[in-house]
Amino acid sequence: MQSYVVRRVAQFLPVLLVGAIVVWGMTYALPGDPATVLAGENATADQIAAIQNRLALDRPVWEQFGTWFAHALQGDLGDSYSSGRAVGELLVDRFPATLQLAAFAMFLVIILSIPIGMLVALRPGRRSTRLIDAFLAISLAAPSFWIGVLLILAFSVKNGLLPSASVFVPFWEDPTGALRNTVMPSVAIALHASSVTARFVASSLSEVMNSDFVRMARAKGASEGRVIFRHALRNALLPTVTMVGLQLGALLGGVIVIEVVFTYPGLGRLLYSAIDTRDYALLQGAVLVVLVVFLVVNLAVDLAYALLDPRIRLS
């Protein structure tokens, strides 16, 4: 397993390089640059050119990218053109908020999707199961930002129960405040994500419940609960581990739309702001971090899979 991990980590670098080049190219293709943003709406072309010269934005694109990437490999992601702050510092500021939102959302996904998936798998044909199926279909189809807006209307605007604009309150400092500020964005994310995962669980569990080893377990006199939880569910959840891992990786990269709707100060909004202001350094740094997080989570999922299923050999 050690050699497998080393090989996978070694693969990070070419992936990061290609990802950085693609993002850099796409960003440069957009009209405008940090100088345009800094100069403002009433700037002249000469003023913009002067700022471009001052920020070295008039150098060849490949030279700018090369300089940036060389520094990035040494851990220096440069300074944000907009705020002058170190990109690393900005990312470190935002990452805990994203981590907390992802953790809350994934917690909800797990506690929703597993029971729902089990119900669908173990109670086929019942009216309640059909209703749940319909609910899952609606949750899957409804955009999460729309769900977010509805939650804001219901819980914030109508009765002021929860804040419509979330702030980051660390859970370890103020659990109640953290919950109040994170529950609505978490629910908006989790409703959609859990419907995907629930279907996964349902499909997987249905298949496993028909397996010979389940019949064998029953034949040996195991209680139905033991059959489900000790034998069937553990096997059925293996593919779900991959699905949850991918979702977690995506959430750790920031959920831009939900963060904008709820004004949540996470990585997603930082990325959105970087695109809007053409802050190349911040955008590149943020994308690099998201890529690394995604690759690490993927690796962790693969390792977890191997640990959970002794039949899997990492090679």
Next chain:
Amino acid sequence: MYRYIRSRKSMSAATHGQRRNHQRSASRVFALGSGVLAALLILTGCGGADGANEEGEETGGKLVLGTAKALKSFDPYQLTIANFIVYRTLYSYLIRYDTKLNPIPDMATAWDIAEDHKSVKIELRDAEFTSGSPVTPADLVKGIERAQDEALGLNLHGPTEFILSAKVVDERTVEVLFRQATAEDVVLDWMSGFPVVEGAMNTPEALAGEAHGSGPFVVESYSPGDKLVLAKSQNYFESSKPNLDEVEFRFFDDPDALVSAVRSEGIDGALNVGVQYAKQVEDLNVIPGSPTAYVNMLMLNPTLAPFDDKGCRQAIARAVDRDRIIATTQGGLAKSVPGPFSPVSSAFDEGTLEQLDFDLAAASQGIAQSCSTKSATAGVQPTAGILPSMEIIQADLKNAGFELKIEPMDLTTWVDKFVGGQLQVAINGVAFPYRSPAALIRTGVMSTGHAPQRFVEAIERQQSALTAEQSGKATDDINAILADEAWAIGINTRVELFPMSKKVHGFELTPNNHPVLTDVTVN
């Protein structure tokens, strides 16, 4: 070790008893999960609402304001809508204007324009920067020198072009020399827009991430794109002010989220809310923005066909139905304008408005005669009200035989294309809280709007108009050229709203909608 054999047998093969056991187990798990979720929602609903008063602070404690324009930098030389929250909170200017554009001393306690109108002596207040360093004439001289540098002066370069040099006279006085005799209103306009910045830190790099001014507040913390927290400055020259201990600006990416937050009392007030939200915020204390803050203008690029023909531009100008645009996009609250001057400005000319009155027949005739091509593309920025305004103009132009395509784009792209002269048609907001029409030199009507040379010359005459008669004549010339050349066609004043919680008192705005929080209390 188990061997898994995939089976296609259905659940009906299971015994009835086993099925019921499955169902009980699944139901218990489902009930448990639902209970946890419900408990979460109930638990988190307990307790008071978030916001400024959660700590139970008394009046004058903390004010939380939301804005949909995230701060770009702390540099007051960068005049962009996004930075307006810092201008009057972190910096002091030489003078400021009241709502009638009368000058009020700020960091300049007195000023004396020479009889030949070629210089002004400015006496500075005995004050300190927020760092504790004293405000000295050298700081002002350094600031003027920076503004005179095209690369470093940013948006203050243009308005400072009439200045030749500045020098320290004594420990409190600066003498500013002009290139030529300059009208008093031009000097006052310059002073109203010139911040006093700590000289040693007065560079774009230093001010990108930190403020170095002498305003009523200092930066306590700043999370780019999230929030800016200001604390009361202990070095402000008015020792009893400001009333507030703390101000928090929260940045919203979405105007709907901003309005939801102020309606749900998550924040104490919202800045620059579009008039389309008037109904939603009507229960709050809604402070209207200044009528001099912004004017929407239809810009026709005279360097690109078909607008290189003045006749075509004049024809298009007659297709602007201001009444319908105001009724549709400004809730009927705005005023029609023929040019960049709002109705409260002394340069506003009712006659020019009549000359450019909506007349589709005249537009149609002019388009047929003068427009080499009967189509163009308009680049539209996402500022509230601009897209619907352009759509109304598009519909009227279609009836007049002109095809106008609309291309929405994000603000950065729009600025890039507008400044680069690539847009044939655009609607631009022009801020004009000034006494002298010569202040147009600092707006997009001039260079980025590709103003005709005769207009530039008229502005220069306005700058050096020393008597009321000269000034009146120069203003008449400016208005006449605006109407005749028709490259920058006034549409309407832009109405912006500032809904505040009823516990907020003393909130004021400058003539260009910059919040002044010195006298604000919250109770």
